[in-house]
Amino acid sequence: MKSDANTASLPVGRNALSATLALALAACGGGGSSPPPTGGPTPTPTPSVATCAVQNQIAFANDVLNEWYLFPDLLDNTVNAADFNDVQSFLDARVAPARAQSRDKGFTFATSIEAENELINSGSSAGFGIRLSYDTVNDRVFLFEAFENAPGFAAGMDRGTELLAIGTTANNLVSVNSLMASGGPPAVINALGPSDPGVTRVIRFAQVDGTVIEASIVKADFNLDPISDRYGALIINDGGKSVGYLNFRTFFPQTADAQLRDAFQLFNSNNVDELIIDFRYNGGGLVFLANVIGDLLGENRVGQVWSRTVLRESKSSENETRLFQNEVQSLQASKVAFITTGNTASASELVINSMVPYLDPANVAIVGRNTNGKPVGQFGFDFEECDLRIRAVTFQTLNANDEGEYFTGLASTVPNTCRAGDDISVQLGDPAEASIATALDFLSGQSCTPISGSGAQGAQSVGGLETLQPERPNAAQFEIPGLF
Structure with missing residues (x-):
């Protein structure tokens, strides 16, 4: 999402939306996201019934779309606000034409100001700290990742763990196989319970x-760690050649820039000039962090175009061109392999798309599966009294060659693609893992099987398994697919 959620709330500082709208330039995605207006207090709203009546919230959302939506010609103007009793359903109906053209695949949504600000500022989330996938053919559920500082990992869960049964006590455990057979993924999601601290499951x-x-x-509050201490930044010895491996889990929180600089310091100290950047589960987030990665890859490119942000014609005065900036730990890689899946979206795709013009076409590839296809991003618009933030698609991101139409994924635009599996039985960072092994082969000049087709494989596809995702994800789950 172009939820370049930079800071919790940045004042627009350019045009005022209207007296009734608080514009939160929380750019997410593109994509990425932009944060809401800075300096805004963490809301603890006690709204009046009149102020926060659903119809007032819907009217707010409608004003946002009418003034800022990137594709005004793809809004359904026949939608009657009176027919809806929740904001998200109204948004879904209004942007349905854009969704039908794969230009807004659930990227416009309503969320909590407080929850998203916590995510942006500190990476705070609540739950078991595990990311789940499922196999509908065999009715099985697996972890594809676990955050080390969260309850699931402490209990012994990690990549490749299979959930067998879930209950509120040891006496009412229900097998995952039965849950999947009777109600599919939603039954498993319901059995896991709400993402609130203190919720307990056996x-x-x-x-x-x-x-x-x-x-x-x-379940407990925990802070997301975007670069794992176990496998987040490694040097892989590939036949005597040092290859840098970066596994970047999420573009949250905004303080992740320090971890990125540490990773590139490791690469520089080992004279790395070939990289594997693993975005396979990264659903995007702050454009600010995508820009940091660009600068770290931008040695000798300072002042050249990194990306262009383009809004609808009526908001063209807000268009921006972002240039490479100086970074002490920057390097100029000769070859880069990006590991991707259908969960790779938004800010992750921005990094890949923006690097393509600066790499020899023979020396850049995506490895794994096609990406989600989200070259757009969102600004955040706040109705503070109601703890309501509208994340609306408001801009598209282009690279230095003005390329950015990858709505069906990057497989059709990146010069090389290599199909590879996602072997959850092997830890991330291990050169024997299927996607990493294929990436190393590409960097060594070996041929590979291209990713077939130009269409995106869906936001949930992880190669053989599907991501377990609620129909209405919370702020963290939207950016970090499969998080529970």
């Missing part, structure tokens, strides 16, 4: 080595 699970554990796990 879960029986099998680790990769076959060890079965049954544990009572309490």
Whole structure:
């Protein structure tokens, strides 16, 4: 999402939207996201019934779309606000024509100001801290990742763990196989319970080595760590050649720039000039951090065009061109392989698209699966009294060659693609893992099987498994697919 959510709330400082709208330039995505207007207090609203009546919130959302939506000709103007009793359903109806053209695949949504600000500022989330996928054919659910500072990992869960049964106590465990067979993924999501601190579930699970554990796990607040201390930044010795490996989980929180600089310091100290950047599960986030990655890849490119942000014609005065800026730890890689899946979206795609003009066509590839296809981003618009933020698609991001029409994914625009699996039985960062092994082969000049087709494989596709995602994800789940 162009939820370049930079800071919790940046004042527009350019045009006022209207007296009734608080514009939160929280750019997310593109894409990425932009944060809301800076300096805004963390809302603890106690709104009056009149102020926060649903119809007032819908009217606010309608004003946002009418003035700022990137594709004004793709809004359904026949929609009657009186027919809706929640903001998200109204938004879905209004942007349906854009969604039908794959230009807004759930990118316009309503969320909580407070929850998203916590995500932007500190990476705060609540839950087990695990990311889940499912196999509908065999009715099984697996972890594709676990955050090390969260309850799931502490209980013994990690990449490749299979959930076997879920209950509120040890006496009412229901097998995941039964849940999937009776109600599909929503039944599993319901069984896991709300993402609130203190929610407890007894879960029986099998680790990769076959060890079965049954544990009572309490959901808790935890801070997202965008670069794992275990496998986030590594030097891979590939036949005597040092290859830098960066696994960037999420473009949140905004303080992740320090971790990125540390990673590139590691690469520079090992004279790395070939990189694997692993975005396979990265759903995007702050454009600010995408720009930092660009600068770190931009040695000798300071002052050249990194990306262009383009709004609708009536807002063209807001268009911006972002140039490479100086970074002490910058490097100029000769070859880069980006690992991607259908979960790779927004700010992740921005980085890839913006680097293409600066790499020899023979020396850049996406490896794994096609990306989501989100070259657009959102600004955030706040109705503070109601803790309501409207994330509306408001801009498109182009690279230095003015390319940015990858609504069906980057496979049709990146010079090289290499199809590869996502082997969840092997830890991320391991050169034997299927996608990493294929990326190393590409960097070594070996041929590969292209990613077939030009169409995006869907936001949930992770190669063989589908991401477990609620129909109405919370702020963290929208940016970090599969998070529970």
